[in-house]
Amino acid sequence: MDRSIRLALDLDGVLTEHPAPLAQAANRALGMQLPDHAFVDSHGCNVPEAVRLWVYGPGGPATLLDPAPNAPKLLQQLLQALGDERLVIITARPQGSQPTTEEWLQRHGFPPCRIVFADDKVAVARELGVTHAIEDSLRHATRYAEAGITCFLLTQDPAPPAESPFIVRVPDFTAAVQAILRLAGAPIALPGSGDGAQPRRRRIVVSDVIDQRARERLASEADVIEVDGRDKPALYEALREADALIVRSETQVTRELLAHAPRLRVVARAGTGVDNIDLQAATEAGILVLNAPGANAVSAGEHTVALMLAIARNLIDANATTHAGRWERKRFRPFDLKGKTIGIVGLGRVGSVVAQRLRAFECRLLGYDPYITRERFAQLGVEPVDYETLLENSDIVTFHVPATPETRHMLDARAIARMKPGAIVINCARGEVVDVQALAEALKSGHLAAAGVDVFPEEPAYQSPLFGLPNVVLTPHIGGSSREALEAVGEIIATTTLAALRGEIVPNAVNLPAASLHAPELRRLTRVAEAAGHLIAVLQPARPTTFQVTVHGQVASDIAEHVTAVALAAALRRWTVRRVTPVNARFVAQELHLFVDVRFDTTASTVPEFNFEVDGDPPHHVMVRWDHREAGIMEVDRFSLERPLAGHMLITHHLDRPGIIGRIGTILGRYEVNIAGMQVGRRARGGEAIMVLNVDDPIPEAALNEILQIPDVWTAYVVSLPESGDYPMAAGSALSAAVAHTRLR
Numbered sequence: 001m002d003r004s005i006r007l008a009l010d011l012d013g014v015l016t017e018h019p020a021p022l023a024q025a026a027n028r029a030l031g032m033q034l035p036d037h038a039f040v041d042s043h044g045c046n047v048p049e050a051v052r053l054w055v056y057g058p059g060g061p062a063t064l065l066d067p068a069p070n071a072p073k074l075l076q077q078l079l080q081a082l083g084d085e086r087l088v089i090i091t092a093r094p095q096g097s098q099p100t101t102e103e104w105l106q107r108h109g110f111p112p113c114r115i116v117f118a119d120d121k122v123a124v125a126r127e128l129g130v131t132h133a134i135e136d137s138l139r140h141a142t143r144y145a146e147a148g149i150t151c152f153l154l155t156q157d158p159a160p161p162a163e164s165p166f167i168v169r170v171p172d173f174t175a176a177v178q179a180i181l182r183l184a185g186a187p188i189a190l191p192g193s194g195d196g197a198q199p200r201r202r203r204i205v206v207s208d209v210i211d212q213r214a215r216e217r218l219a220s221e222a223d224v225i226e227v228d229g230r231d232k233p234a235l236y237e238a239l240r241e242a243d244a245l246i247v248r249s250e251t252q253v254t255r256e257l258l259a260h261a262p263r264l265r266v267v268a269r270a271g272t273g274v275d276n277i278d279l280q281a282a283t284e285a286g287i288l289v290l291n292a293p294g295a296n297a298v299s300a301g302e303h304t305v306a307l308m309l310a311i312a313r314n315l316i317d318a319n320a321t322t323h324a325g326r327w328e329r330k331r332f333r334p335f336d337l338k339g340k341t342i343g344i345v346g347l348g349r350v351g352s353v354v355a356q357r358l359r360a361f362e363c364r365l366l367g368y369d370p371y372i373t374r375e376r377f378a379q380l381g382v383e384p385v386d387y388e389t390l391l392e393n394s395d396i397v398t399f400h401v402p403a404t405p406e407t408r409h410m411l412d413a414r415a416i417a418r419m420k421p422g423a424i425v426i427n428c429a430r431g432e433v434v435d436v437q438a439l440a441e442a443l444k445s446g447h448l449a450a451a452g453v454d455v456f457p458e459e460p461a462y463q464s465p466l467f468g469l470p471n472v473v474l475t476p477h478i479g480g481s482s483r484e485a486l487e488a489v490g491e492i493i494a495t496t497t498l499a500a501l502r503g504e505i506v507p508n509a510v511n512l513p514a515a516s517l518h519a520p521e522l523r524r525l526t527r528v529a530e531a532a533g534h535l536i537a538v539l540q541p542a543r544p545t546t547f548q549v550t551v552h553g554q555v556a557s558d559i560a561e562h563v564t565a566v567a568l569a570a571a572l573r574r575w576t577v578r579r580v581t582p583v584n585a586r587f588v589a590q591e592l593h594l595f596v597d598v599r600f601d602t603t604a605s606t607v608p609e610f611n612f613e614v615d616g617d618p619p620h621h622v623m624v625r626w627d628h629r630e631a632g633i634m635e636v637d638r639f640s641l642e643r644p645l646a647g648h649m650l651i652t653h654h655l656d657r658p659g660i661i662g663r664i665g666t667i668l669g670r671y672e673v674n675i676a677g678m679q680v681g682r683r684a685r686g687g688e689a690i691m692v693l694n695v696d697d698p699i700p701e702a703a704l705n706e707i708l709q710i711p712d713v714w715t716a717y718v719v720s721l722p723e724s725g726d727y728p729m730a731a732g733s734a735l736s737a738a739v740a741h742t743r744l745r
């Protein structure tokens with residue numbers, strides 16, 4: 001347990017309910033006009049001293065405040081985890097309010113706890129060696145942060161850009177206590193969470209319409225909450241407790257939205273384009289973004305061809321006039337697609353579907369896509385050309401590129417001017433790709449004959465320069481909405497969202513490298529990498545300056561990146577209070593000036609190994625060996641192990657001399673800790689040795705302290721890693737055989 005945390009707790013708004021009733025009482029009784037937040041920081045809000053004395057004095061409204069939910073129990077847990085000498089309430093209430101304050105705490109069942117009255121909280125905190133604080137006032141939180149004290153700020157407000165990394169915003173006191181307990185390595189069983197045995201059901205917010213079967217599948221494992229993504233207040237409210245958010249193109253997943261979703265782990269785009277998601281913000285927050293590329297490509301491709309045919313065959317007008325009883329057979333002059341030159345911009349999934357279908361129409365196909373191979377053009381029967389040639393030679397130009405800064409207004413007035421007179425434009429990609437104003441003008445002037453448009457720069461589009469033009473066929477972004485597409489997209493998104501929430505590796509992540517390894521095998525490897533990252537941070541509790549990974553043997557770079565991200569995230573979870581996942585591990589490391597150094601030693605012809613090393617005094621090292629199927633931690637601090645590390649363990653570094661192991665065994669026996677297995681390693685007789693004891697029962701703090709008192713025991717660590725049974729590392733596996741010769745000398 002990490003006992004280096006010293007915690008300062010604010011009183012009002014942290015241990016008490018929000019202090020709005022104080023301002024309201026002062027307004028009523030004293031005819032003042034204080035805002036509700038005046039007593040979040042009464043001194044900082046310049047509340048007159050006399051009013052403060054009345055509010056906090058005998059019989060004053062502060063005596064009537066309720067405690068924050070579960071606050072007495074939460075304080076009790078903090079005291080248990082940290083010890084009473086490491087916890088202090090620092091309040092800016094006037095010193096004179098001490099008797100009423102202490103009486104209030106006692107009356108509400110708070111355990112006894114030291115309390116200091118001071119407005120200059122930081123000065124007191126510094127004197128007491130405080131490392132962490134919990135506050136509801138931004139002024140105090142900022143001052144703590146300036147003093148290098150990590151402050152949990154209770155607030156629902158999103159963080160402004162570039163806020164100090166020492167301020168950690170959390171929604172309530174429970175969340176702050178949870179974070180402190182996690183940091184302290186204490187068991188977390190918060191009041192109100194039952195006996196802790198029942199895992200909380202996941203909450204998935206669905207903010208755009210998705211396939212009914214996908215919804216049912218999600219509901220089988222999670223609580224599904226449907227909200228309209230355009231109703232911001234309702235969406236933000238639903239997101240407060242959400243683990244995953246599923247969107248289509250309508251919900252804008254902004255940085256602001258993510259700041260309202262403190263638990264969010266997955267944003268899944270039930271479709272292809274992720275331009276409505278702030279990928280940078282999601283990545284920084286450690287949120288995995290998923291999509292379902294290709295699942296609606298046939299739908300969008302067929303819709304594209306439908307728009308072309310609707311224009312070529314005058315379908316829209318011919319249908320309307322015929323319904324109206326006007327027989328205008330002579331008015332319409334449809335044309336055939338056969339023999340026309342069609343320019344396809346972007347030959348990815350949708351562009352390819354379009355090309356394949358148009359070949360059946362016997363069109364000449366030109367294509368512009370600088371990112372795909374000549375072979376792919378040849379396979380699709382499309383002539384590769386540059387963009388200008390495509391514009392100048394095509395009768396119809398159709399866009400199938402993603403919305404990026406590079407593709408924005410790819411079709412602008414200049415590009416349109418290069419097009420053949422009487423040409424046609426189709427846009428089923430993204431509204432931003434085409435300058436609609438320029439397109440509308442070219443249609444009006446007659447330079448372009450017609451356009452088919454499914455997507456708009458602003459959606460929903462209630463107005464557009466294209467509306468009302470006779471030679472334009474418009475649809476409301478339904479290109480990807482076929483029944484089949486929604487079903488296929490829904491299936492992928494429901495399955496992979498649930499899998500990602502279970503911690504499994506999924507193939508359709510947008511902000512993690514695509515893995516060249518089959519998911520179950522990658523999962524096995526990354527579980528061990530996660531254990532290695534955790535172990536190295538147990539060995540080295542203070543954050544190091546370098547995290548080095550050396551990869552020996554033949555390992556694909558994406559696999560090395562996955563392993564690094566997972567191990568680094570596990571270590572950072574102990575080195576920082578920030579929320580860290582493999583998605584943001586490198587970003588967080590960079591922010592904390594932790595240098596992540598990944599090296600490859602491909603010359604080694606051994607079974608691949610991942611060596612994790614951190615600087616410190618002494619530096620620490622953990623090695624994972626992987627035979628492309630099974631993986632295990634096989635070295636700690638350069639001592640080889642016979643068996644992979646797993647389970648509850650005591651690891652000691654000590655001087656190899658008679659009696660030490662016996663004394664450790666005796667102490668554990670006295671505390672009724674059963675030893676299930678032991679591995680000892682040493683380099684030379686009488687030198688440094690390492691011992692790994694697997695135990696059946698948790699090792700009490702007192703036992704660990706006694707062990708550390710044994711002369712020549714230098715360090716002792718208690719760590720729990722996934723049980724060996726959790727790794728598919730059955731005895732006699734390829735790995736066990738491969739490592740058998742690496743026994744300790």
Ligand SMILES: NC(=O)C1=CN([C@@H]2O[C@H](COP(=O)(O)OP(=O)(O)OC[C@H]3O[C@@H](n4cnc5c(N)ncnc54)[C@H](O)[C@@H]3O)[C@@H](O)[C@H]2O)C=CC1
Nearest residue numbers: 273300346347348349350369371400401402428429479480
């Ligand atoms: N209307 C609708 O309902 C639907 C629209 N879409 C949109 O269609 C577009 C294409 O989707 P997919 O084919 O699935 O994506 P994709 O990623 O498979 O293909 C996009 C292609 O565009 C190419 N590209 C990128 N930048 C380019 C540039 N500057 N110039 C030329 N080519 C470039 C890429 O190399 C790639 O081959 C996306 O914007 C997507 O959001 C997709 C599905 C449904």
Ligand SMILES: O=C(O)C(=O)COP(=O)(O)O
Nearest residue numbers: 248249270271272273480
């Ligand atoms: O998948 C895409 O990129 C699409 O444009 C389809 O969007 P939608 O899911 O229909 O809002």
